[in-house]
Amino acid sequence: MFAKTKKILSLVLAMLMVASVFAGCKGEDNNDGNNGGGAEGSAVIKTLDDGTPLLNLFEEDNVTLKVWGPEASLTLLEKQCNDFAALYPEKTIKFDIKACSESTARTQVLNDPDEAADVFSFVSDHMLKLGAQSKALQAVTVPEVVESIKNSNLSDAVAASYCEVEDEDGNKSEVMYGYPITGDNGYCLFYDKSVLSEDDVKSLEGILAKCSTNKRFHFNFGDGFYACSILFTGGMTLDVSADKKSQILNYDMDSIYATAKAFSDLVNNNESVVSGDDTVLTSRIGDDIAAGVTGTWSASAIKAKLGDNFGVAKLPTIKVNGEDKQMISMHGYKLMGVNIKTKYPLTSRALATYLSGQKCQIERAEALGFGPSNLVALENDVSKNDPVLVAISEQQQYSIPQLIISNGFWDPMAAFGQYIYNGADQSETAMKAELDKLIENAQL
Amino acid sequence: MDYLDYIQLNFFQKVAYKVSRFFKKIPTALKTFFLTIGRAIAKFFMGIVHGFKNFGVRFAKGGIFTKLSYFIMGIGNITHKQIGKGLCFLAVQIGYLYYMISFGAAWLKDLPTLGTQASQEVWDEVRQMYVYHEGDNSMLILLYGVLTIIISVVFIALYVANTKSAYATEQMVKEGKTPSSFKKDMQDLLDSKFHITLLSLPTLLVCAFTVLPLIFMILIAFTNFDSYHQAGLFDWVGLENFKNIFYQNAKYVQTFGTLTKWTLTWAVCATFSNYILGMIVALMINKKGIKFKSVYRTMFVLAIAVPQFVTLLLMKQMLHKEGIINVVLMELGLIDKGIDFLGTALGAKISVIVVNMWIGIPYTILITSGILMNIPEELYESAKIDGASPFKTFTKITLPYMLFVTTPYLITQFVGNINNFNLIYLLTGGDPKSLDLYKAGQTDLLVTWLYKLTVNENDNNLAATIGILVFILCAGISLITFNSSKSAKNEEEFS
Numbered sequence: 001m002f003a004k005t006k007k008i009l010s011l012v013l014a015m016l017m018v019a020s021v022f023a024g025c026k027g028e029d030n031n032d033g034n035n036g037g038g039a040e041g042s043a044v045i046k047t048l049d050d051g052t053p054l055l056n057l058f059e060e061d062n063v064t065l066k067v068w069g070p071e072a073s074l075t076l077l078e079k080q081c082n083d084f085a086a087l088y089p090e091k092t093i094k095f096d097i098k099a100c101s102e103s104t105a106r107t108q109v110l111n112d113p114d115e116a117a118d119v120f121s122f123v124s125d126h127m128l129k130l131g132a133q134s135k136a137l138q139a140v141t142v143p144e145v146v147e148s149i150k151n152s153n154l155s156d157a158v159a160a161s162y163c164e165v166e167d168e169d170g171n172k173s174e175v176m177y178g179y180p181i182t183g184d185n186g187y188c189l190f191y192d193k194s195v196l197s198e199d200d201v202k203s204l205e206g207i208l209a210k211c212s213t214n215k216r217f218h219f220n221f222g223d224g225f226y227a228c229s230i231l232f233t234g235g236m237t238l239d240v241s242a243d244k245k246s247q248i249l250n251y252d253m254d255s256i257y258a259t260a261k262a263f264s265d266l267v268n269n270n271e272s273v274v275s276g277d278d279t280v281l282t283s284r285i286g287d288d289i290a291a292g293v294t295g296t297w298s299a300s301a302i303k304a305k306l307g308d309n310f311g312v313a314k315l316p317t318i319k320v321n322g323e324d325k326q327m328i329s330m331h332g333y334k335l336m337g338v339n340i341k342t343k344y345p346l347t348s349r350a351l352a353t354y355l356s357g358q359k360c361q362i363e364r365a366e367a368l369g370f371g372p373s374n375l376v377a378l379e380n381d382v383s384k385n386d387p388v389l390v391a392i393s394e395q396q397q398y399s400i401p402q403l404i405i406s407n408g409f410w411d412p413m414a415a416f417g418q419y420i421y422n423g424a425d426q427s428e429t430a431m432k433a434e435l436d437k438l439i440e441n442a443q444l
Numbered sequence: 445m446d447y448l449d450y451i452q453l454n455f456f457q458k459v460a461y462k463v464s465r466f467f468k469k470i471p472t473a474l475k476t477f478f479l480t481i482g483r484a485i486a487k488f489f490m491g492i493v494h495g496f497k498n499f500g501v502r503f504a505k506g507g508i509f510t511k512l513s514y515f516i517m518g519i520g521n522i523t524h525k526q527i528g529k530g531l532c533f534l535a536v537q538i539g540y541l542y543y544m545i546s547f548g549a550a551w552l553k554d555l556p557t558l559g560t561q562a563s564q565e566v567w568d569e570v571r572q573m574y575v576y577h578e579g580d581n582s583m584l585i586l587l588y589g590v591l592t593i594i595i596s597v598v599f600i601a602l603y604v605a606n607t608k609s610a611y612a613t614e615q616m617v618k619e620g621k622t623p624s625s626f627k628k629d630m631q632d633l634l635d636s637k638f639h640i641t642l643l644s645l646p647t648l649l650v651c652a653f654t655v656l657p658l659i660f661m662i663l664i665a666f667t668n669f670d671s672y673h674q675a676g677l678f679d680w681v682g683l684e685n686f687k688n689i690f691y692q693n694a695k696y697v698q699t700f701g702t703l704t705k706w707t708l709t710w711a712v713c714a715t716f717s718n719y720i721l722g723m724i725v726a727l728m729i730n731k732k733g734i735k736f737k738s739v740y741r742t743m744f745v746l747a748i749a750v751p752q753f754v755t756l757l758l759m760k761q762m763l764h765k766e767g768i769i770n771v772v773l774m775e776l777g778l779i780d781k782g783i784d785f786l787g788t789a790l791g792a793k794i795s796v797i798v799v800n801m802w803i804g805i806p807y808t809i810l811i812t813s814g815i816l817m818n819i820p821e822e823l824y825e826s827a828k829i830d831g832a833s834p835f836k837t838f839t840k841i842t843l844p845y846m847l848f849v850t851t852p853y854l855i856t857q858f859v860g861n862i863n864n865f866n867l868i869y870l871l872t873g874g875d876p877k878s879l880d881l882y883k884a885g886q887t888d889l890l891v892t893w894l895y896k897l898t899v900n901e902n903d904n905n906l907a908a909t910i911g912i913l914v915f916i917l918c919a920g921i922s923l924i925t926f927n928s929s930k931s932a933k934n935e936e937e938f939s
Binding site: 340346 | 563570571572573574575576642672674695764765766781784787788875877878879880882899901902
């Protein structure tokens with residue numbers, strides 16, 4: 001009798017084990033987009049007040065769109081999405097809004113395109129991978145939208161939204177894949193006015209003269225996004241190979257060596273330079289850091305720390321062989337993209353068009369301090385009066401546009417930055433050997 | 445050389461003798477190893493040949509219904525009074541055919557090519573857009589193809605069982621016996637064959653959720669499923685990935701070599717530093733005359749109470765160039781400028797090993813102090829009477845005793861350290877970066893490199909290849925060390 005109970009018990013346990021395996025499975029959603037339907041009409045319904053075209057959704061209805069945006073923008077994003085839905089009173093459009101930073105969106109989308117967002121924002125250097133290599137984006141095809149984006153945005157932002165693709169016959173064409181939303185993905189100098197004056201921040205030498213171990217200068221040498229400015233200042237420019245797989249660096253070895261050497265001398269003869277990520281700067285500026293290089297995303301935190309002493313300027317100059325050279329930065333854009341596997345391609349592209357429009361860009365500048373890429377929005381008072389956006393756009397004249405960057409570019413740049421900051425041997429032969437390796441690796 | 449000769453040698457001679465004996469044993473060991481493997485393979489193939497032979501013999505010797513059941517499963521049983529069992533076999537056959545026709549065959553057909561139809565976009569003039577038509581998805585083809593193969597193997601096993609059963613019942617009827625009824629068979633499943641009832645479903649699910657993904661992952665190592673083939677289609681490339689890692693692609697070769705060396709160095713240092721230091725601390729706590737033993741033990745164990753990742757992230761902050769450790773050292777006047785512990789390759793490597801000690805030693809204390817308390821006191825007493833020094837007692841009594849019990853623990857620790865993702869990823873993230881390595885830093889282990897390749901770069905094929913190599917490394921080391929350890933060889937000796 002007892003043995004039987006035991007058997008039944010073990011059988012039940014085995015079944016439970018089996019059941020638990022299925023616990024993770026979920027029912028399949030069964031709301032295919034209607035591919036049939038024959039609603040006629042033109043692709044554009046009308047042009048909104050701010051010049052953005054409002055697109056026809058045709059037969060799509062009862063739509064739930066997944067939208068990804070950076071954490072800080074979620075509240076505004078939700079409001080903007082609802083504004084968009086209100087433009088189509090006869091349709092039911094719902095949103096599932098989640099946080100996903102622009103820099104990780106690419107990985108998330110490529111890892112599982114079927115589960116990824118329908119509409120998401122990403123940084124412009126990921127265009128090559130998302131658009132040309134992985135074909136994960138829906139092209140912008142409505143002529144009115146293409147025209148509107150072309151005419152109303154900064155020319156580099158427009159260039160960033162294009163990608164060259166090759167069809168089966170080997171014909172190459174430039175296709176627009178992205179909807180520009182910001183034009184401020186660059187960095188500039190933030191400083192503590194109680195330590196540094198406007199004159200001091202014009203040159204690195206001026207800044208470091210006032211800095212000490214209690215008032216440091218911060219620069220993130222361990223991140224390729226910042227570290228590449230060492231080479232850009234030395235005159236390097238970027239291209240991409242014909243097969244779109246590797247980077248081409250145009251450079252003059254003597255010039256990049258001289259600049260790298262100048263940085264190395266400044267860093268290694270100065271106790272006050274500190275490297276670390278953005279949180280190091282935002283948490284310590286005003287305490288033992290007097291100035292640092294970062295972008296708009298850190299601006300509000302720094303403002304909160306410094307209060308009235310908040311200062312911001314374009315990047316300083318650096319003395320190379322006795323000559324003042326302006327530091328050259330990388331300047332990128334952020335774009336909206338539509339997932340090619342979306343179930344609702346029409347609604348998704350309409351939303352992306354709307355979100356990249358002038359009105360939404362101004363709202364983002366007002367609420368979040370994100371610098372617009374839209375020309376009218378750039379002339380707006382908000383953008384004109386925000387010292388950070390002014391400094392960023394001033395620095396933009398001395399920048400390399402972050403257009404097509406291959407996958408292998410960032411890590412070597414970061415490794416070289418770490419070498420400048422930490423490397424044991426900074427002699428000419430060692431540094432040139434490192435530079436050779438850098439060039440070789442970044443072009444992989 | 446017999447024992448008497450051996451103990452008369454001095455220390456260096458003993459070591460030399462042991463080393464030479466180790467090398468002398470290698471050829472025999474290798475010979476035994478290959479012979480065993482050879483025998484196993486031969487046995488396996490003989491088994492298959494035997495199986496085929498019997499399969500044919502049964503067909504030749506069996507009656508008409510047995511012959512028929514080679515084509516329609518279960519006929520042999522149905523006609524020999526085993527209707528229930530026969531119907532089950534029939535159901536299996538129908539089910540399999542239905543599966544293959546409706547689902548499996550299509551995936552199996554695509555498996556050799558992994559799909560050929562690329563996704564297409566067709567221009568829709570009215571909607572002004574390209575309508576996306578999904579093409580073949582190589583990943584799904586691979587997954588379902590493997591699933592179909594597994595199901596087919598199970599089916600073949602059942603099919604052979606069907607022919608056996610048909611033949612057996614026929615023989616029984618011929619001999620005038622009554623084949624067991626369906627009810628009896630079912631009752632057996634709850635009684636003498638209860639293990640089958642109990643384990644069949646879990647086994648099935650282990651196959652579906654563990655074995656299948658594993659095979660799938662291993663197969664990815666033979667494809668070009670990398671960052672350039674994310675759009676749905678990829679292809680078989682044979683051993684290309686392995687060739688790349690071993691000699692074809694200079695960057696991969698260098699990275700793999702450097703990281704393997706560091707992974708092994710790290711695993712050895714991390715395992716033995718924890719083991720030896722932990723044991724020493726445990727010995728000290730256990731020493732006679734030490735008061736408040738449990739207080740000390742608790743103090744060390746408190747380190748375990750803090751979640752590991754919290755500890756690691758804090759340590760990372762503390763080791764920073766302006767971190768608290770540097771500040772303290774500067775305040776004390778020991779150094780005049782901050783040391784960037786994690787900034788240089790050597791510094792970072794030493795730092796991770798030291799931090800790992802802080803995390804790992806409490807565990808060793810816990811495990812070893814229990815064993816230490818178990819060593820019979822008489823052994824120590826007699827050693828003392830014989831005039832053995834404390835060091836001698838340690839090497840001759842404590843250490844052998846400990847090693848005997850903890851060798852399996854040491855092996856798991858070693859393998860665990862080879863795959864110690866947490867520590868490296870949270871403490872250094874693989875940094876400092878290096879221009880000599882491909883997508884890896886100086887302190888990256890093979891696993892963290894694998895992680896970076898999959899998550900950041902989508903180079904799944906390369907990652908799968910590294911995964912296989914890491915597995916071979918771990919399995920090889922574990923098997924060799926465990927099988928040559930005392931605890932595996934003579935279990936009874938433990939007393």
